[in-house]
Amino acid sequence: xxxxxxxxxxxxxxxGENLTVYCNSSSVFSSLQWYRQEPGEGPVLLVTVVTxxxxxxxxxxxxxxxxxxxxxxxxxxxxxxxxxxxYLCAVPFYNQGGKLIFGQGTELSVKP
Amino acid sequence: EPEVTQTPSHQVTQMGQEVIxxxxxxxxxxxxxxxxxxxxxxxxxxxxxxNNEISEKSEIFDDQFSVERPDGSNxxxxxxxxxxxxxxxxxxxxxxxxxxxxxxxxxxxxxxV
Numbered sequence: 001x002x003x004x005x006x007x008x009x010x011x012x013x014x015x016g017e018n019l020t021v022y023c024n025s026s027s028v029f030s031s032l033q034w035y036r037q038e039p040g041e042g043p044v045l046l047v048t049v050v051t052x053x054x055x056x057x058x059x060x061x062x063x064x065x066x067x068x069x070x071x072x073x074x075x076x077x078x079x080x081x082x083x084x085x086x087y088l089c090a091v092p093f094y095n096q097g098g099k100l101i102f103g104q105g106t107e108l109s110v111k112p
Numbered sequence: 113e114p115e116v117t118q119t120p121s122h123q124v125t126q127m128g129q130e131v132i133x134x135x136x137x138x139x140x141x142x143x144x145x146x147x148x149x150x151x152x153x154x155x156x157x158x159x160x161x162x163n164n165e166i167s168e169k170s171e172i173f174d175d176q177f178s179v180e181r182p183d184g185s186n187x188x189x190x191x192x193x194x195x196x197x198x199x200x201x202x203x204x205x206x207x208x209x210x211x212x213x214x215x216x217x218x219x220x221x222x223x224x225v
Contacts, residue, residue, distance in 0.1 A: 033214075042116075042203045042216030043155065088155065097160030097168030098143050098210030104154040 003027065004089055004103035012109040016078055021106040023089030024071045030094070032072045034063055037086040037105070079110045114138040118204050118217035125194055125224055133189045133220045135204030143210040144187045146179065148172070148200040149219075155203070161187065162210065194224045 005024045013019055023032065031050045035043035047056050049065035049072060056063045060083075062075040076083055086107050090100040117136040125131050137144050146158040159169045161179055178190045187206075191198055201219040 037155075040221075041218050042205070044216070045214055090155075092211060092214075093168075094211050097145075097162060097166075098207055098214075099145065099157045099160050099168050099170075100147075100155075100205075100214065101157060102155040 002104065003101050004091060006087075006089060006103040006106050008106060009104065010107045010109075012111065013079055015081055015110055015112050017110075018075070018077050019079060019108070020073055020075045021087055021108070022071065022073050023103055025091075026070065028069050029091045030069070031092060032065060032069075033090045033092065033100070034072070034074055035088040035090060035102075037088060043088055043090075043102075076108075079108075081110050081112050084108060084110050114215070116204055116206055116215050116217035118202075118220050120220060121218065122221045123223070125222070127196060127224055128193050130190065130192050131194060131222065133191070133202050133204075133222070135187045135189075135217055136185050137187055137204065137206030138208075138215055139185070141206035141208050141215075143167075143207040144179075144181070145205040145207070145214075146189045147203045147205065147216075149203065150197075150200045158189075160210075191222075194222075196224050198222060199224045 007022050033048045034046045037043045047063045052069045053067045054065045060077045086105045088105045090102045119134045144161040149155045159173045160167045203219045204217045207214045
């Protein structure tokens with residue numbers, strides 16, 4: 001069983017559309033991170049959410065941490081072709097050397 | 113913007129050979145990590161390193177693997193007697209405090225033939 005379940009696994013949309021991807025777990029976390037990974041590159045940290053119910057915005061990207069701190073969502077408004085990539089959620093375990101456990105990712109393709 | 117630098121970007125090796133993957137973390141960071149990503153699969157934690165010793169390792173990180181910080185700037189991952197299933201992207205990451213601000217390198221693509 002995966003610690004973090006991301007859905008959908010694949011998403012193909014037209015430029016200008018809105019989308020939401022999800023990261024779910026049955027466990028409670030002290031914080032959760034979202035990364036974006038492009039082909040042949042390492043993950044790039046987008047945001048860290050810490051407080052239950054917290055909402056953070058990064059331009060057209062809106063991140064929310066669930067009230068119970070078990071899940072999170074990423075909403076993209078008016079997607080652009082430059083948003084294409086693999087979106088990963090991850091949980092840091094600070095008492096275990098700071099290791100990150102990743103979800104399997106959502107592969108987003110935005111077509112012109 | 114400070115970067116984590118990894119070399120080489122690609123490495124092809126014969127099965128059974130030893131490889132050393134190299135990383136230069138961000139200079140003031142104190143926590144160092146190796147992750148791997150097999151093609152089409154998720155990013156998996158291998159090992160974390162702090163204060164010149166391993167602080168956490170996964171089940172994947174068995175006796176075949178070792179890490180070292182040979183000087184003040186480099187952080188290496190050695191894989192002994194490589195197997196076909198070791199073929200993957202290997203990412204180095206560093207963090208100042210072992211929380212929140214993780215920076216990943218661009219990875220080394222290891223192909224074992």
